[in-house]
Amino acid sequence: MQKKINTLVACAILAVVSISCIIPFILLLIGSFTDNNVIINEGYSFFPSKWSAAAYEYLGKDLGTMINAYLVTIFTTAFGTLLGLIISAMLAYGLVHNNLKGSRTLNFLVLFTILFNGGLVPTYLMYTQLFHIKNTIWAQIFPSLLVNGFYVMLLRSYFRTNIPQELYEAARIDGASEGCVFFRICLPLSLPILATVGLMQGLAYWNSWLNGLYYLTDTKYYNIQNVLNRLLLDIRYLQSGFFGDMASELLATMPTDSVIMAIAVIGVIPILFIYPFFQKYYVKGITLGGVKG
Amino acid sequence: MMLNSSKANKSSKSLMRRFPIYLMMAPGLIYLLFNNYIPIAGLAIAFKDIDFRKGILKSDWIGYKNFEYLFKTKDALIITRNTLLYNAAFILLGIVFGVITALLLNEVSSKRLLKFFQTTILSPQLVSWIVVSYFVYALLSIDKGMINNRILPLLGIKEISWYTEPKYWPFIITIMQIWKTIGFNSIIYLATIVGISSDYYEAATLDGATRNQQIIHITLPLLVPTIITLFLIHVGRIFYADFGLFFQVPMNSGALFSTTNVIDTYVYRALLQIGDIGMSAAAGFYQSIVGFILIIISNLIIRKFNKENALF
Numbered sequence: 380m381q382k383k384i385n386t387l388v389a390c391a392i393l394a395v396v397s398i399s400c401i402i403p404f405i406l407l408l409i410g411s412f413t414d415n416n417v418i419i420n421e422g423y424s425f426f427p428s429k430w431s432a433a434a435y436e437y438l439g440k441d442l443g444t445m446i447n448a449y450l451v452t453i454f455t456t457a458f459g460t461l462l463g464l465i466i467s468a469m470l471a472y473g474l475v476h477n478n479l480k481g482s483r484t485l486n487f488l489v490l491f492t493i494l495f496n497g498g499l500v501p502t503y504l505m506y507t508q509l510f511h512i513k514n515t516i517w518a519q520i521f522p523s524l525l526v527n528g529f530y531v532m533l534l535r536s537y538f539r540t541n542i543p544q545e546l547y548e549a550a551r552i553d554g555a556s557e558g559c560v561f562f563r564i565c566l567p568l569s570l571p572i573l574a575t576v577g578l579m580q581g582l583a584y585w586n587s588w589l590n591g592l593y594y595l596t597d598t599k600y601y602n603i604q605n606v607l608n609r610l611l612l613d614i615r616y617l618q619s620g621f622f623g624d625m626a627s628e629l630l631a632t633m634p635t636d637s638v639i640m641a642i643a644v645i646g647v648i649p650i651l652f653i654y655p656f657f658q659k660y661y662v663k664g665i666t667l668g669g670v671k672g
Numbered sequence: 673m674m675l676n677s678s679k680a681n682k683s684s685k686s687l688m689r690r691f692p693i694y695l696m697m698a699p700g701l702i703y704l705l706f707n708n709y710i711p712i713a714g715l716a717i718a719f720k721d722i723d724f725r726k727g728i729l730k731s732d733w734i735g736y737k738n739f740e741y742l743f744k745t746k747d748a749l750i751i752t753r754n755t756l757l758y759n760a761a762f763i764l765l766g767i768v769f770g771v772i773t774a775l776l777l778n779e780v781s782s783k784r785l786l787k788f789f790q791t792t793i794l795s796p797q798l799v800s801w802i803v804v805s806y807f808v809y810a811l812l813s814i815d816k817g818m819i820n821n822r823i824l825p826l827l828g829i830k831e832i833s834w835y836t837e838p839k840y841w842p843f844i845i846t847i848m849q850i851w852k853t854i855g856f857n858s859i860i861y862l863a864t865i866v867g868i869s870s871d872y873y874e875a876a877t878l879d880g881a882t883r884n885q886q887i888i889h890i891t892l893p894l895l896v897p898t899i900i901t902l903f904l905i906h907v908g909r910i911f912y913a914d915f916g917l918f919f920q921v922p923m924n925s926g927a928l929f930s931t932t933n934v935i936d937t938y939v940y941r942a943l944l945q946i947g948d949i950g951m952s953a954a955a956g957f958y959q960s961i962v963g964f965i966l967i968i969i970s971n972l973i974i975r976k977f978n979k980e981n982a983l984f
Contacts, residue, residue: 381882381883381884382779382781382883385779385883385884386779386780386781388779389776389777389779389780390780390785392776393773393776393777393780393789393793394789396773396776396789396793396854397788397789397792397793398792399851400792400793400795400796400851400854400855401792401795403796403804403807404795404807406807406810406811406818407803407806407807407810410810418816419815419816421821421822422813422815422816422817422818422820422821422822423810423811423813423816423817423818423821424818424821424822425818466699466700466703467700469696469697469699469700470696470697470699470700470701472693472696472697473693473694473696473697474697476690476693479690479693479694480690485697485701488701488704488709489700489704490983490984492704492708492709493983494964494967494968494971494983494984495712495960495964495967496708496711496712496960496963496964497708497710497711497712497713497714497715497956497960498711498715498939498956498957498959498960499936499939499940499943499952499956500714500717500718500939500943500949500952500953500956501710501711501712501713501714501715501717501953501956502707502711502714503943503944504714504717504728504949505706505710505711505714508728509710521707522707523707525703525707526700526703526704526707528704528708531700556692557692557693557696558692558696561696582798586798586799586800586802587800588800588802588916589915589916593940593944604800604802607802607803607806608802608920611802611805611806611809611920611923612920612923612924636816639806640806640810643803643806646802646803647799647803650798650799651795651798654791654795654798655791658787658790658791658794661794662790662794662859665856665859665860666859666860666863
């Protein structure tokens with residue numbers, strides 16, 4: 380009996396929590412479908428007095444910039460996640476071999492990167508002065524995101540505990556090369572952890588905006604987040620020509636306040652759509668990572 | 673003779689075997705060398721007067737001058753205070769809300785309903801602070817925000833200029849942080865709860881304990897180790913702030929700096945908006961060193977307490 384009451388009470392409270400978690404997204408969505416004059420006169424609201432798809436029509440007319448930002452996001456997410464995952468997995472695979480010379484030192488060196496961090500200033504100076512990464516597409520891929528010591532540790536502990544070491548030995552005795560053991564045995568048996576780490580990394584790339592903020596002054600390699608960032612911090616930025624030469628003509632008719640919400644919606648939708656399919660791995664990533672920091 | 677040659681053969685073979693492993697590790701190690709270790713060495717620039725005409729290496733050493741300047745300013749105290757107080761509030765409220773939500777989730781018996789709640793509660797975690805700042809703007813914008821236009825008039829309150837009034841921001845920032853992390857925190861606690869052996873509950877039921885008594889006397893005490901571990905991990909990070917939350921959500925508004933400036937935003941602004949490398953390097957050095965000491969101490973305590981959860 381008490382259990383039933385508990386369940387009922389829990390569901391009621393959780394329903395309220397759930398709604399407060401998703402309601403801001405709904406406000407964004409409604410804002411993007413609100414008539415711009417209504418926003419100017421009455422503000423954003425859940426129940427606008429007039430609906431309109433003008434923001435999306437406007438974005439449809441000047442697709443170029445949004446498509447460019449989207450392409451940057453998609454490319455950096457795909458390339459960065461894939462490259463980072465393979466580099467991290469190879470490093471983690473090496474760290475599993477205890478009998479390797481220098482193994483303890485290497486393990487410590489990877490761990491230490493989680494504990495100690497040089498911070499923004501030296502990192503910024505190195506990437507700009509040594510690698511001249513400013514205003515290149517690499518700025519969106521390399522700084523801080525590519526390999527994360529913590530993910531290497533997660534991969535390592537999976538390789539160590541979830542794959543029977545005898546399998547490796549058996550393959551080696553059969554004459555398999557090390558690369559073959561890694562690609563044909565280790566990776567296929569580690570799909571759950573690869574999915575988890577890949578998802579965390581993919582999300583980090585998709586939502587990445589700091590690198591753009593630090594290293595890009597030219598809008599050419601802006602990803603969606605950078606465009607959103609600039610738009611909100613300076614709505615007048617629209618007038619500075621980011622939306623192309625047509626900007627001045629279009630600006631007179633542009634529904635600014637609903638357009639910024641429409642761009643935000645376009646930036647969020649892909650994640651919210653694919654997320655339910657990956658939730659299992661995401662939850663796994665949180666529980667693995669959470670208690671270890 | 674034969675034995676010798678086979679041994680030599682074996683060792684050269686094992687070297688042949690090992691070499692590819694080193695080769696496979698190389699890209700990752702090289703990346704960490706540049707991305708992590710060179711910046712650590714680069715912390716030394718906090719003791720330099722960087723002059724780009726001379727180059728970073730040849731710039732003059734000036735001892736503690738940058739630190740003297742930094743700690744003479746009012747900012748040093750403000751950013752330290754803000755960073756520590758915000759994090760303290762985040763840690764305590766994060767535990768309270770995380771544990772309560774996890775206990776509630778555990779009472780949901782329907783699998784589908786549980787998944788639905790998990791999905792929605794975790795969704796704020798998936799989006800960037802940029803997107804969050806958009807709906808904070810839709811709520812708080814002075815002339816177009818929902819609160820000023822719809823809610824305050826109902827209550828008969830005059831509209832508030834949110835983005836220039838620092839006194840409201842400790843609440844706004846804390847609420848947004850809790851909103852974004854509640855799913856994350858509750859999932860961790862829920863994982864511990866799910867892992868509790870059903871023997872305890874069965875025994876308690878036999879002894880006539882009610883469901884709620886079981887929650888108070890079994891579930892909560894068994895959650896304590898996880899709570900303490902997470903508490904210590906976050907205390908170890910108390911010197912680091914979430915840049916997006918403090919920079920983007922208040923829309924980089926100068927009028928709000930007294931309650932929104934933290935070490936991370938200070939370092940960024942000093943470096944890229946003001947262009948004072950000395951000052952930002954000194955603040956960054958201060959954060960790295962104190963932050964490192966705190967992480968080591970917290971990890972040592974975690975280790976004493978529960979070896980499995982320690983990082984090293």
